[in-house]
Amino acid sequence: MPKVTRFTLSIAHINDTHSHFEPTPVSLSVKGQEKRVYATSGGFARIKTVATQFRENAEREGNAFLFLHAGDCFQGTLYYNLFKGDANAKLLNMLDLDAMALGNHELDLGNAAVSKFLDHISFPLLAGNWDVSQEIQNKPCPLKGKPLLYDFDTQEQCAKVLVKTFGDHQVAIFGVSIDKMAQIAMPDADTPFLESKMVVLNTIAYIRDTLGINNIVLLSHLGYDQDLKMAEEVEGLSVVVGGHSHVLQGDFSNIGQGNAEPYGRKINNTLVVQAGCHALAIGKLDVTLNSDGSVLSHTGDNYLMLGRGLALDASWDVALDEHDFDAAKLYLAEQSNVLHCRGNKDVKALLNTEYRPAVLAMRSDVVTMLSDSLRHIRVPDEKGPSQIAPLVCEGLLYSANIRGHGVDFAIHNAGGVRVSLEAGKLTAADVAGRLLPFAIDLMVYEPTGAQVKAALEGAINNATNNGVEGTGNGSFPYTAGLRYTYECNMPEGQRITQLQYQLVSGEWRDIELEKTYRAVSSAYTSQGKEGYDALKNLVTQPVSIGVILSDSFIEYARANDNLRAPKDTLQHYVPCAELK
Template sequence: MLRTKPIKLAIAHVNDTHSHFEPTPISLAIPCLEDRVYANVGGFARIATVVNQFKQQAAESTDGFLFLHAGDCFQGTLYYSLFKGEANAVMLNQLAPDAMALGNHELDLGNAAVSKFLDQIDFPLLAGNWDVSGESPDKAFPVKGKSNLLAYNPDNLAAEVLLKPIGDQEVAIFSVALDKMADIAMPDADTPFINAKQTIINTVNYIHQHHKTPHIILLSHLGYDQDLKIAEEVEGLSLIVGGHSHVLQGDFSNLGLGDMGPYGRHINQTLVVQAGCHALALGRLEVTLNACGGIDSYSGGNVLMLGRSLAMDTSWDQSLPAETFERAKSYLLTQPNVVHCRGDESLKSVLNERYRPAVEKLKRDVVTQVPERLRHLRVPDEKGASQIAPLVCEGLMYSAEQRGHHVDFAIHNAGGVRVSLEKGKLTAAEVAGRLLPFAIDIMLYKPTGLQVKQAIEGAIDNALNNGVEGTGDGSFPYTAGLKFTYQVSKPKGERITALKYRDKTGHWSDVIMEKTYHAVSSAYTSQGKEGYDSLKHLSQPPQSIDVILSDSFIEYARSCHELVPPSEQLSIILE
């Protein structure tokens, strides 16, 4: 067994920040108050403050300090919708992490978005089971050859490793992400993801043999359950700093936010930590690694970062009475999982000067009216189907037709629509920031009738786990210009018992299996993700119309005096 000196490390960690640069309003339960109160929690400026404070404190009691991000900085807010990865690069450079893991949402727009991000960041991006060695050199924006990408090394069958000096020792850091990345994101076909567990095993062995250190940190974007499983089954990992599943380790029942168990799960000789999501919390860990790399002791926890403001609701129009405010503040000041701090002023200045004005403009931009609450749900229930997803599909057709394309119908997966819409004004900010936050291109493609039928059935099978182990109910298909009947009890391949499209005369005609149609969907759906497998075999690849989902719906909404759900809904027979 490889042995060296023990070391004591301080590690600050975040994950799944999803472009939440600003604080987020969170409802907290204060035991001494009857009503819940709202606090603005987290944000990048406060992360910067708390990380710097922790680093200074750790300098006196540890051998070294690391700040790690376990992946998924893309998507989630208007800042990503408007500025894509550029804003994340600038804001993360302000935080200066020692390393970040590649998450699945970094690949929602393919390799090009990651390539541009790599050109802009000042820190290494770790993607240890992403094999980019065979990437075509003809691409405008390749990832292969980027010096700050630590990817899979096919010669060693292992991840490239980041070595960080800690005193007179070295700590080895590498990362893995979901090996079924192509099922949930859009990596280019010539850059596959290699089996995560085997990559971890191979990399640990390589580190022991060639770098001669037992102190090994896995920066994981596999999800909490998988992290725990890796800790049980793979020897040689000192620490797993995880992401993807948004688990806020720790007991936050003192704030009315639940109890996810203790901070840090110590399994065999490996410690597993994760820090929630959306830049709300920061993990602060001090850990002693013994001479063999195992965990001797650890302390710390996730902390929520609060400012001075408290209110009765998210509008911040109704402030707390003075006595209530003081009682709430006094309670919060005594909680060990709460940090009160001011945000870093230089980071706030960058955000306010470069990005906030465009976001505020969208918040003032009213695109249409919603006459009554429109409900969204993924799979239809006894009250009916989503009232919003079909309107999103109408928007896809509208944007394509406005650009001169002939379209027969549109299909969109339910998971791409995120919220119901309340009665009243609908702003561009609500559309791009909450309703359709995934900045994904709209694609034209030409499926046969049979491919459409198979895609609809496969997507519903996946959503219902009907004869398959599905990836979630977000695959459920909604449509415009297309309607179908699905019978759950029929044999596989026969469950779509009716499939019709709206022809040029406005009448509903049967979809002919041998005929080719013109369809429009998101890039995610059109590439055959999550049950839409038949669309992977189109005779021609899908073509972008150079519009993203949110912009499409904003265009469509502006053309409508008000949003009214279509009268004709799909039918789904669950028997």
């Protein structure tokens, strides 16, 4: 009989889980009910259950099966703040992943965190455009030579490739991460990231010409638009499984989660898929490939994984009456993109015994009261600037100075603050899990006045795309003990027209450009990321004060019985359209 060359590959996929190990409340609309209902979706225990079912179904149908994670498992919740990569390693191991891509948030704390993660995981970490070949010897936590790191192969000039064999067929899998990793994360300087498209082209050629494999899966942490562009511009990829941009493909309008992006975008002969974020959903793709690796046909969708409970509010304080509950359950059970499932008992047990008790303790720890709601916005608008970010900066200043660092002022990027806050109790969990979820060290550093001035302008230019191609508005600077005026219609390099710092006495003085000051920021900002480039050239390197962002604000909040929005946020930024 002639040899069958086409075959069907089933791929389960998740991305950007960000330590969301527990189910998350989601608001859903149900046909026939005026009010929206709340259910809990996702979480690692349910992912384990569903992925196991997908694997068993594929085996029963005679299909090949892969379970892939497209990166960014670090950060996001109290679990990461408390346990860093340890909880992720143990819980991801329980999911039985075939591979995971390296995300940018895996590098928020530098290479050492990735090195330790690699020592505890049981699946390959794909980072094909990460060149660790010139890593400095004798590092405490090296990357070079780690068997589960599929980095850039300098000999072949392409990504290291994971090959899976399914009977007569082979699938080659490799991964790439964002090109601008050094701009938005903290990889060590001796381990650069190479241009992803070059690596993808070289790797496809290697897989086809040297390995003789046509079925090629790219596990990407480039972002959805870049994945689509890669599919359009590069020939030879069968499937791109993506992450980074949190795109939930599929039509969820049936439950009020309207999304016009179809599941499985086919461009030329390549399929692109992505599964949202925060472990809310899991994707399942069944793709039949021709002998040349091109897509013949495909089916699949993203699925929300719901539990048994329903309520009328996210806190579960208001229950549905019996009739509405039964009607809602029946409606949801009929939806093809909703799965009702019980979470895996082993995953639940690990969470409940090793990690959840510490999280629950933080949820009951009230650190202060808020008399009023506090608004957060990145770039000031017609209502004004953020009311929270300046308080976060006050916290940085407080934590540094009670430890005797004699800091003059604090600077923090707006993107490091994540939410507005409602009036009432503020718990440690609110701070570490929602307000400041990025577990990043605070650093004391010594810039000159000229460097401070240039860093502020660079950060605002970056946030507003004023004369530069910015990386996002999260770089906008907020301060404590420092005030400035930014005029966007001035020539580049001259847009900070006033710059002053505050003495302990309360007096304001002009910053002297040649003088050196002591400042405190996150490790991210102090190392010159996203527009703060002027801080890359400090005479002495920033020094950690041994406190992370959330702990700093918790310290500051405990010392203030009632936090209020500052009367003067000390920022003087006027949008260009309003300048005369």
